[in-house]
Amino acid sequence: MGSEEQQKPKILLLGTIEHAHEAWSRITSIADIIQPTSTDRPSFLSECRSGAFSSCLLAYRTFDSTALTGPLDHELISALPSSIKYICHVGAGYDAISIPACTARGIRVSNTPSAVDEATADCALFLLLGAMRNFNAGMTALRRNEWRGGTEEEVEMTKTKTIKMPPLGRDPRGKTLGILGMGGIGKCLARKVAGAFGMKVQYLNRKRDWEGEKELLMSSEQGGGGSPPGVEVEWVETMEELLRASDVLSLNLPLNAETRHIISTKEFAMMKPGIVIINTARGAVMDEAALVEALESGQVQSVGLDVYENEPEIHPGLLANPNVMLVPHMGTWTVETETKMEEWAISNVRMAIEEGKLRSIVPEQRDM
Numbered sequence: 372m373g374s375e376e377q378q379k380p381k382i383l384l385l386g387t388i389e390h391a392h393e394a395w396s397r398i399t400s401i402a403d404i405i406q407p408t409s410t411d412r413p414s415f416l417s418e419c420r421s422g423a424f425s426s427c428l429l430a431y432r433t434f435d436s437t438a439l440t441g442p443l444d445h446e447l448i449s450a451l452p453s454s455i456k457y458i459c460h461v462g463a464g465y466d467a468i469s470i471p472a473c474t475a476r477g478i479r480v481s482n483t484p485s486a487v488d489e490a491t492a493d494c495a496l497f498l499l500l501g502a503m504r505n506f507n508a509g510m511t512a513l514r515r516n517e518w519r520g521g522t523e524e525e526v527e528m529t530k531t532k533t534i535k536m537p538p539l540g541r542d543p544r545g546k547t548l549g550i551l552g553m554g555g556i557g558k559c560l561a562r563k564v565a566g567a568f569g570m571k572v573q574y575l576n577r578k579r580d581w582e583g584e585k586e587l588l589m590s591s592e593q594g595g596g597g598s599p600p601g602v603e604v605e606w607v608e609t610m611e612e613l614l615r616a617s618d619v620l621s622l623n624l625p626l627n628a629e630t631r632h633i634i635s636t637k638e639f640a641m642m643k644p645g646i647v648i649i650n651t652a653r654g655a656v657m658d659e660a661a662l663v664e665a666l667e668s669g670q671v672q673s674v675g676l677d678v679y680e681n682e683p684e685i686h687p688g689l690l691a692n693p694n695v696m697l698v699p700h701m702g703t704w705t706v707e708t709e710t711k712m713e714e715w716a717i718s719n720v721r722m723a724i725e726e727g728k729l730r731s732i733v734p735e736q737r738d739m
């Protein structure tokens with residue numbers, strides 16, 4: 372019986388299982404779970420080098436575990452035992468993991484695409500409407516005990532006089548939404564804005580997604596009744612085309628070496644004056660300092676942000692600006708979605724153990 376126990380593969384658990392307890396308990400019957408005792412990156416690196424995780428087959432990691440380990444960069448990947456063959460990440464964005472470092476060590480990485488699409492697109496929809504309608508200015512004024520941004524004295528005077536009003540918002544209907552990065556979240560958002568707000572959609576992607584376009588155009592013909600109308604969707608070839616024609620821009624692309632600061636001073640200058648920008652991808656795809664300047668000059672009218680360059684730090688120029696709607700990275704923060712993401716990551720763990728492969732290996736490693 373003892374030797375049977377020893378044959379179980381070992382899993383390094385980085386983070387905690389919050390929701391998918393049933394799926395995880397099935398894993399614990401086929402694998403031994405090892406958890407680090409360290410509390411910060413230097414001690415975690417020492418723990419790795421001490422052999423504490425030797426013979427672990429894979430690491431399961433959550434987004435929040437970065438607070439303990441720091442990024443899974445070259446230094447950290449090199450410190451992992453050579454027995455580690457898989458890293459199963461809970462989340463769609465895996466910019467905290469150096470894929471080149473993993474590939475060089477023969478470690479395969481999985482993420483949880485599509486599990487996040489609906490919830491993240493819903494969050495983008497909330498930010499889009501909030502930023503277009505200037506809801507942030509009014510909402511934060513109320514919490515200062517002011518009415519729509521007027522002072523307390525002005526509120527008192529409203530019985531006889533007018534009060535200070537925030538600038539009028541704009542309706543989304545008939546406006547053009549530019550989507551930068553037409554993956555699962557982008558498509559989901561396109562469907563939602565067309566159905567709920569009657570917006571037109573144009574997108575820029577690494578390559579034209581004919582199948583995806585067809586799917587969006589046909590969405591009216593499926594399901595009948597409550598299904599949204601087909602999406603008017605147009606592919607554009609260049610960033611300049613996308614920026615010049617968009618009334619609202621939504622960032623839906625992954626963060627990597629090519630996309631870091633893909634939106635910066637030059638790109639802000641190309642945008643339609645008074646554009647609204649939504650970011651639910653990663654903060655660093657946009658140059659935050661340049662964004663603050665573009666907001667101050669009025670080139671960008673308002674923004675809705677769920678993600679920031681140096682989370683949890685927020686640029687003071689964003690905090691101070693009433694035209695900035697801020698959400699603290701809650702795009703997938705629902706019971707259903709967080710559960711789905713954990714279950715998806717656990718299904719990668721199971722497949723790695725039982726079949727020696729991953730359900731959703733990251734695109735950079737598809738040929739591995």
Ligand SMILES: O=CC(=O)O
Pocket residue numbers: 461462463464465487702703
């Ligand atoms: O930010 C959320 C994710 O990457 O899934």
